[in-house]
Amino acid sequence: MSPLFLLLPLVILTLASTLSFRYHSNSETEQYLSMISATNPSIAHLYSIGRSVRGQKLWVLALGLSPHRHTVGIPEFKYVANIHGNEVLGRELLLQLIDNLVNGYRNNEPWSLQLLNSTRIHILPTMNPDGFDNADTDCVYIQGRYNYNGIDLNRNFPDAFDGPQWNQQPEKHREPEVRAVIGWLKTETFVLSANLHGGALVASYPYDNSNGSELVGGASITPDDDVFVHLAKVYSLNHPSMRDKNDECGDTLFKDGITNGFEWYPITGGMQDYNYVWAQCLEITLELSCCKFPPAKDLPALWADNRKALLAYIQQVHLGVKGQVFDGSGVPVQNAVVEVKGRRNICPFRTDRHGEYYRLLLPGNYSFTVTYPGHEVLTETLSVPYGPDQYSAMKHDFWLRRTNVTTDRTPVNLAPNCNYVLRLEGGGSISRFTWTDVAMGLGLVVALRSQID
Structure with a gap:
């Protein structure tokens, strides 16, 4: 050496x-x-x-x-x-x-x-x-x-x-x-x-x-x-x-x-x-x-x-709100849509692989809507404080309830050029598509119809 x-x-x-x-x-x-x-x-x-x-x-x-x-x-x-x-x-x-x-x-x-x-x-x-x-x-x-x-x-x-x-x-x-x-x-x-x-x-x-x-x-x-x-x-x-x-x-x-x-x-x-x-x-x-x-x-x-x-x-x-979204079995879920009323993003904010969401928001009252296939749409109003002084955003978890119908009729919020995931009720494959795919008629509209027919 x-x-x-x-x-x-x-x-x-x-x-x-x-x-x-x-x-x-x-x-x-x-x-x-x-x-x-x-x-x-x-x-x-x-x-x-x-x-x-x-x-x-x-x-x-x-x-x-x-x-x-x-x-x-x-x-x-x-x-x-x-x-x-x-x-x-x-x-x-x-x-x-x-x-x-x-x-x-x-x-x-x-x-x-x-x-x-x-x-x-x-x-x-x-x-x-x-x-x-x-x-x-x-x-x-x-x-x-x-x-x-x-x-x-x-x-x-x-x-x-x-x-x-x-x-x-x-x-x-x-x-x-x-x-x-x-x-x-x-x-x-x-x-x-x-x-x-x-x-x-x-x-x-x-x-x-x-x-x-x-x-x-x-x-x-x-x-x-x-x-x-x-x-x-x-x-x-x-x-x-x-x-x-x-x-x-x-x-x-x-x-x-x-x-x-x-x-x-x-x-x-x-x-x-x-x-x-x-x-x-x-x-x-x-x-x-x-x-x-x-x-x-x-x-x-x-x-x-x-x-x-x-x-x-x-x-x-550390502004705003953070937390997880749990399904009807108490399991954190990925790709649950977490939206804030009045803030319709081109691509909706969704939970990550840990079921987490983070929303940077100034102090105030906000109405949240959480959407996930096979579950009831959840709407809650949160009062958000100023988090940076405490080095932590407000923590709030969302707990979803399963729907009682066999066909999932959860509203799908589509937006241009965003990837979406469709999960069939009872399990099955996951289809990924974009609004552009549907508009171009690539056959994925069939996957969408299976969710809403």
Whole structure:
């Protein structure tokens, strides 16, 4: 064994224990994340969600009391940076955030203990490592923005408003980095997320696109617009200049430092809309610096500007209500539809494989309707308090009652481009189809008719 190999752990430890304010290469970032995972196994777990075009792994560090796997009742949160390879500040902010959280936990600091004891936090410092390798240090130019295939990754996701034909295209039309994130969203039930960009100073929220029916004034409004506005303001109001000085980047002044994405400028195939529509994860986009590649000397001040906001935003994962849905036998059930009156989402929110649901809601009274084949429709009104201060959303389980008829007549809430599951009464196969499938006459309408005839 060579002396250099023996010294490698010491080099990695030195890199991590003295995380400096500079730009770290992809290999240095990987070494740092590996060290954190190896030296803090009780709260940190490093895993890869896939590879870039050039084969570089997309590394994610999970932090929490159960970093290796989901715990029922503990919400999943994520930060993603560097989707545009030349927008680099987010990479370093997320490394500093990891350092801050881990050291805070080691030192028994209450804020870190509370966050990591109540939340599983996933951090992907770079979604576009190939673009970063090609990036120029210029503040404005776009060299390095795209992946190695020359594709803008934040225009490559399926788009709810771009027509069913495009949404149904095979996965080969997606870039590997995008496929990796889509696959990631299928393995974890993320509740809240943000992606970090550069080139402006504003918190942007969905929708980024529209087919017209969502337009209110110049904005494209989601059913959860009040929550999105709140989330964006949590970040902007905890940042010392985002609220009042965002026009310094050359844009018009954004009131309160926030903007609806479509109202700012529409995009197709964006990641935040995909998260919200298909993964029932509320995500916003954070533009964190006028300069896309700020000088390294500015990094300490930029970290100081964003630290409080990054932590406050994570805490918002505890808004609203969480719980499980149980069937007539007392078993948690997957794919039960959990809807809130007045918030008809393009894809209805459904329970995960643990029978869990999470609904981010501001304090108030809400009427919930829970639908599951073979069971009576359940409607309950809940009074929701403000959860983030207590690091826990309100917990409420729904208990369903079986219907007394032999044919399941449970109402099916269909929406375009969403996957549905039909379970025949008494067991049997599960059919998956979309509204588009039915409209195209692929024969799956027979499965639907068996549920309602």
